[in-house]
Amino acid sequence: MKTEFSLAQLADPDIAVADKILRACVHCGFCTATCPTYVLLGDELDSPRGRIYLIKEMLEKDKPPTAEVVKHIDRCLSCLACMTTCPSGVHYMHLVDQARVRIEKDYSRPLTERALRAVLGLVLPRPNLFRASMIMARLARPFAALLPAPKAAATPSLLRRIKAMLALAPKGLPAPGPSGGSVFPAIGEKRGRVALLQGCAQQVLAPRINQAAINLLTRHGIEVVLVRDEQCCGALTHHLGQDGDALARARANIKVWKKEAEQGGLDAILITASGCGTVIKDYGFMLREDREYAAAAAQISALAKDITEFLSGIALAPTTQKGDVTIAYHSACSLQHGQKITGLPKELLSKNGFVVKDVPESHLCCGSAGTYNILQPDIASRLRDRKVANIATVKPDMIAAGNIGCMVQIAGGTSVPVVHTIELLDWATGGPKPGSLTGLN
Incomplete structure (x- = not known):
């Protein structure tokens, strides 16, 4: 794809990255067949190729995004199926992330939309606030059926979104899991030491997941630490375009993980929520221009592993007869x-x-x-x-x-x-x- 950025624009490291990504696109359209929104809606602008054109025009003209551009970028799930399909290696993730930051910065959303996004960015990354919100949502859930049915619209109404939030609220919440600073020693011979990401929503909704990871790892000789002062990985606010918050969280995590690695040693930082893992593995790119954190960010990204990646290097010992499950x-x-x-x-x-x-x-x-x-x-x-x-x-x-x-x-x-x-x-x-x-x- 031909681009027309000025030399002044290309001096911006983000625009330079966007230019490289855009130039890799050859308009083949293979991405459309695997894009969920295109499969459902059949609109070219709701395909990766269509969004790439919209982003290109927005960045080249360096003007505030239009409502039409925002609508189609907002509809992108960031599922990245297009990146798996693309024969040209177009790094769509970094392009759409940049578009979201630009939209957050330069587009004035309706007040209710701004308020909702601000609340999501405030509550979801903070487990205590998220727990409180889930309790309140659970109490309000019976009243959701009493709300009037929202009218169909291209952009979902605030009422429709409120009903969706209430529908997602659990009927009950489990007791909190172990806190940051906890260390779980290896059982038997110690074969390694890892940090386990505590997460934000997961530790409220399903602490049993990390407990299962701790049980399995320690049973196989791996010491597990939950690092004190660890924060949300930043994925939630990153995908909302709130990059200031996301990068601040990335820096905070890099600082405490690096300290833990230096003091006690870490073979890996293990993640049981793959959405978090994708972003943490991208810390090196996200902070590439940060002189203070760039090197450490790359080191942390290299340490980050999905739990299944790490377990593939361990000889697990099955003990349970499960039948044909x-x-x-x-x-x-x-x-x-x-x-x-x-x-x-x-x-x-x-x-x-x-x-x-x-x-x-x-x-x-x-x-x-x-x-x-x-x-x-x-x-x-x-x-x-x-x-x-x-x-x-x-x-x-x-x-x-x-x-x-x-x-x-x-x-x-x-x-x-x-x-x-x-x-x-x-x-x-x-x-x-x-x-x-x-x-x-």
């Missing part, structure tokens, strides 16, 4: 497209005694995508229903996923238990059998 494996977009981890989770499950089934249209997003199922509830609901229908065709006993957002989203449309991959692996190696979805629906 059929698992439908849902491959989270942030794992398969963002981190290019596709086979490992399924291999681990198969090797440890589970019957693993691929889900048809596994490349398509379930509609969770961070805050997407709140901000774009109509599209998100259609994607969830499509995903659940595809899962049903394999008749699973359980559904496994590696991301809390996907788990909550899918659980909202099915009665089949949705569990984390690590819970199944913990069960296979001596842990408890994953049961209901307490706290998830």
Whole structure:
């Protein structure tokens, strides 16, 4: 794709990156077939290729984005299926991230829209606030049915979004898990030491996931530390275009993780929420122009691993006879497209005694995508229903996923238990059998 940035524009490191990405695009359109919004809506501007044209024009003209541009960028899930499909290696993620920052900076959204996004950016990354909001939402949930049905519109109304938020609120919340600063020693011979990301929403909705990881790791000789003063990874605000907040959180995490690595040693920083993992692995890029943090950010990104990546290097010892338990494996977009981890989770499950089934249209997003199922509830609901229908065709006993957002989203449309991959692996190696979805629906 030909670009027409001025030399002055190209002096901006972000524009230089955008120029390189845009020039890699050859207009082939392969991305359209795997883009969830294009598959649903059939609008070229709701495809990666269409959005690339919109972003190119916005950046080249260096003018505030129009409402039309914002609508189509907002509809992007950042599922990154287009990056898996693209034969030219177009790094769409960095391009759409830059567009979101530009929109947040230069576009004046309606007051209700700004307020909602500000609240999401404030509450979701803070576990205490998020817990309080879930309790309040749970109390308000019975009244959701009394709200009038919102009218269909290209942009979901505030009322529609409120109903979506209330629908996602759990019926109950589990007790909090262990706090930052906790250390879990290896059982038997110590073979390694790792930090485990505590997360924000996950530690409120499903602390059992990290508990399963701790149990499995310590059982296999790995010491686990929950680093004190760790923050949200920044993914949620990063995808809202609130990059000041996201980068501040990245710097804070780099500082405490680096300190922990220097004091006690770390073989890896393990992540059980793949949406977080994709962003943490991108810290090196996000802070590439920060003289103080660039080198450390690259080191932290190199240490970051999805839990299944780390476990693939450990000889797990199955102890439980599970019979023929059929698992439908849902491959989270942030794992398969963002981190290019596709086979490992399924291999681990198969090797440890589970019957693993691929889900048809596994490349398509379930509609969770961070805050997407709140901000774009109509599209998100259609994607969830499509995903659940595809899962049903394999008749699973359980559904496994590696991301809390996907788990909550899918659980909202099915009665089949949705569990984390690590819970199944913990069960296979001596842990408890994953049961209901307490706290998830």
